[in-house]
Amino acid sequence: AQSVAQPEDQVNVAEGNPLTVKCTYSVSGNPYLFWYVQYPNRGLQFLLKYITGDNLVKGSYGFEAEFNKSQTSFHLKKPSALVSDSALYFCAVRDYNAGNMLTFGGGTRLMVKP
Amino acid sequence: GAGVSQTPSNKVTEKGKYVELRCDPISGHTALYWYRQSLGQGPEFLIYFQGTGAADDSGLPNDRFFAVRPEGSVSTLKIQRTERGDSAVYLCASSLGQPNSYNEQFFGPGTRLTVL
Numbered sequence: 001a002q003s004v005a006q007p008e009d010q011v012n013v014a015e016g017n018p019l020t021v022k023c024t025y026s027v028s029g030n031p032y033l034f035w036y037v038q039y040p041n042r043g044l045q046f047l048l049k050y051i052t053g054d055n056l057v058k059g060s061y062g063f064e065a066e067f068n069k070s071q072t073s074f075h076l077k078k079p080s081a082l083v084s085d086s087a088l089y090f091c092a093v094r095d096y097n098a099g100n101m102l103t104f105g106g107g108t109r110l111m112v113k114p
Numbered sequence: 115g116a117g118v119s120q121t122p123s124n125k126v127t128e129k130g131k132y133v134e135l136r137c138d139p140i141s142g143h144t145a146l147y148w149y150r151q152s153l154g155q156g157p158e159f160l161i162y163f164q165g166t167g168a169a170d171d172s173g174l175p176n177d178r179f180f181a182v183r184p185e186g187s188v189s190t191l192k193i194q195r196t197e198r199g200d201s202a203v204y205l206c207a208s209s210l211g212q213p214n215s216y217n218e219q220f221f222g223p224g225t226r227l228t229v230l
Contacts, residue, residue: 032216034218041223043205043223044205046219046220049216090156094216099169101173102157102219104156
């Protein structure tokens with residue numbers, strides 16, 4: 001079975017500072033990893049994905065994520081946070097050998113303060 | 115272009131009633147997914163369609179839940195004899211899908227179902 005853990009319910013950061021939202025995963029095969037963002041009363045928006053290749057993946061709105069196979073992690077990062085980045089962030093994994101469904105973590109609320 | 119749309123946006127029903135939730139995927143997307151998101155949790159997979167057929171329905175919680183996609187486009191999630199525990203936001207997603215595809219899924223805004 002595949003699973004995702006997001007150990008922090010909430011992350012607080014000051015505007016302009018770097019941010020990290022943590023994610024670890026467990027799959028039996030090769031992982032496909034995704035980050036989504038959810039704004040209030042809106043659907044999930046795709047940010048970025050890791051399939052293969054370069055461990056550092058760049059995505060929308062200046063976000064990036066680093067795949068670490070040995071630590072089974074896929075942390076989301078941004079060099080300089082904006083107040084408008086405040087939202088709910090979800091990490092998701094798909095096991096290449098286990099069908100097309102995504103398994104999501106519980107989400108991390110990011111609060112960026114001016 | 116238009117994204118994934120879901121109707122209704124909100125549905126309030128009484129325990130024991132039947133409800134239908136509709137999803138219109140992005141044009142050309144052959145894969146369609148239903149997820150359920152309870153308050154404070156991440157989405158949980160319900161069912162996946164590739165074309166008209168349900169390729170994986172392992173996430174459906176019980177036989178009160180059923181979904182169809184008769185023409186390979188619009189899908190309807192059907193819930194019989196609703197229970198209060200069915201209250202959640204039901205999310206639909208679509209993707210350019212082939213089996214074992216790594217294409218990202220695009221989500222609709224969801225239908226908030228409340229069972230009184």
